[in-house]
Amino acid sequence: MIRTAPGRVHRLRRRVTVLIAVCGLLVSVAACGLQSGGALPLRVNPGSVTVQPDLDGQTITVGSKDFTEQVILGYILAFVLSAGGADVRDLTNIQGSNSARDAMLAGQVDTTIEYTGTGWINYLGHEKPISDATQQFDAVRDEDLAKNGVVWIDPAPMDNTYALAVNQANMEKTGVKTLSQYAALVKSDPAAASTCLETEFRSRQDGFPGMAAKYGFDPAAAHTQILQTGIIYQATANGNCAFGEVFTTDGRIKALNLTVLEDDKQFFPHYNAAVNMRKEVAEKYPSIARLMKPVMDDLTSDEITELNRQVDVGGEEPADVARDWLKKKGFVTY
Known part of the structure; x- marks a missing residue:
């Protein structure tokens, strides 16, 4: 899934994307020496999301892939962690699924929002999806943790297939x-x-x-x-x-x-969004799961479709759209 997010802020981040892509061609993302992204483009204050002792003052890097929905989701995650007290580094807009995944596995990114179908098919190598969305999430969660030390939490009802x-x-x-x-x-x-x-x-x-x-x-x-x-x-x-x-x-x-077109043979997997992080990150910052649970519960397909529309049709910035949605829901203030 590749889409380009518009705007001046994203042109700056694309320089980071290019660096990751070039390093990936040479050896791997881990060898790039890229330790974190830039500061978040907008500020938020606590709302129903409050400062957490395990996050307060900690530097956490949030990543995303480079299409509109992923950048929006990346900012939703980033703003929630910022309201929770973290010093969030912005590494959204990484080009391609594999580069984003490699950046997290290599420790360049601490947490992302990923899709269950991508995890099951692309990262874990299965050819047949699981037709039940809950069973699909459970299977990805269990296998990715066992094989790769990746934690999947807080699946959203949104399904972007x-x-x-x-x-x-x-x-x-x-x-x-x-x-x-x-x-x-x-x-x-x-x-x-x-x-x-x-x-x-x-x-x-x-x-x-x-x-x-x-x-x-x-x-x-x-x-x-x-x-x-x-x-x-x-x-x-x-x-x-x-x-x-x-x-x-x-x-x-x-x-x-x-x-x-109707997928009458039900080929395409479910792509429910869920928070991803390495096991050590999840263990160090347990409040990420608590803070993100109500946020992810509110991310229905209708909700994310409207946020995508505001960017792709309305021409708004993904960071603005993400922050406004969180404020509307009462999760943050500004």
Whole structure:
């Protein structure tokens, strides 16, 4: 999942992202010597989140991946810890899932918000998702702790899974409303099923190749075009792509009047967001779990979709959107 967050603050952070990416090509993130990010761009004060003895004055680095929702979630986590008394270092906007994960495992990042489907498929190497969201979380939590010392806590009800979408004209023209119908169109008329994808989805096993295997078509036969995620939504709405990869909690789906194809064979995993940290971080700062539990409980798919819309459609800054949401809910003040 790759999306670019707008704004001056994020241009500064992209310099950090580039450093991580370059070091990853040479050896690993751990060898970069990057110990923390910059200070948070905005201040918060305690609300229902109060200063905790184990966090007070402690330096904690919060990371995220580089698409809108992840940056928002990263700031939600960062502002909660800041209101809890921590000196939070901002390392949001790391490019790509693997780089963000490696940064946490290497100790460059202390805590992130990650998705259960990504953990199960990408990090733990499973090919088949678990259809029940609670069972999926439990399985990821137990296996990642046992194998990698990664703690998963406080799963949110929000579920940001992959999907394909179509505009109204192409849906009427092709009659495609489900992924099974999409697969049939790829096999019968590949040109009519032209599909825009981003790079990571094109190669991930929980993405296009796995979906093709589940629905019985050759991914190489599909007419696909690689675009940046933010461009795919508009290209699909304009009809430049008959179909486009989307994320189900993206506010642009509704804003652009796109329709999500039904995953009628239930291929795509659940991607419930949950707080991640190394075991030693969880043991040193037990109040992170207590502070984040009510926050994560409030992060429904509808809530995060609206926050995403404010950034991607409304042009607001992710840090502002995250802080305003926390204030609205009473978690912080400013």
